[in-house]
Amino acid sequence: EAGVAQSPRYKIIEKRQSVAFWCNPISGHATLYWYQQILGQGPKLLIQFQNNGVVDDSQLPKDRFSAERLKGVDSTLKIQPAKLEDSAVYLCASSLLGQPQHFGDGTRLSIL
């Protein structure tokens, strides 16, 4: 089966600019997750979707981060405006309900 697809692989922007990441989950996976992984740390969940509804966004900095999954398949994560501390790898994962998560390659974001 095709894995979780993410783009872009790398992004470099200046602080206060905006950026968007895209994720295409494994076909049939209703649950989609966005994680932030800062260097030297484990992934931290930002937001979780079940189909196109938000299940958990308690760790999402909502003043600057937003995410959507309008048709219950692809998802985008946006940061506006970016801060230096947003430099991280952003991981997308998907799963069947209650099953282990499958991860994409991630997008490495560098803020200058």
Place this chain on the structure above:
Amino acid sequence: AQRVTQPEKLLSVFKGAPVELKCNYSYSGSPELFWYVQYSRQRLQLLLRHISRESIKGFTADLNKGETSFHLKKPFAQEEDSAMYYCAESNGGATNKLIFGTGTLLAVQP
């Protein structure tokens, strides 16, 4: 709050030596525990989960509720085991939310 602790940032062993990667969790209910692995230039992938009670690539992990631990073990390390290992905990339920540890880099020397 749930917390997963991996006390070692780096574990270096020689090929053929036993390996134990430590993991302690905090959830007091009935947690689900996982080990994820990330090989160089590859994506994060599931290695094993405690409810499967299986051995993957020679690795095993036993859930010890008394010590709240889920240590990953392998009797004889191979060079291809060199990777970043993350322990993760889920409280199950509808959210299936994963809490990850900070990871341990396993380096197997020839």
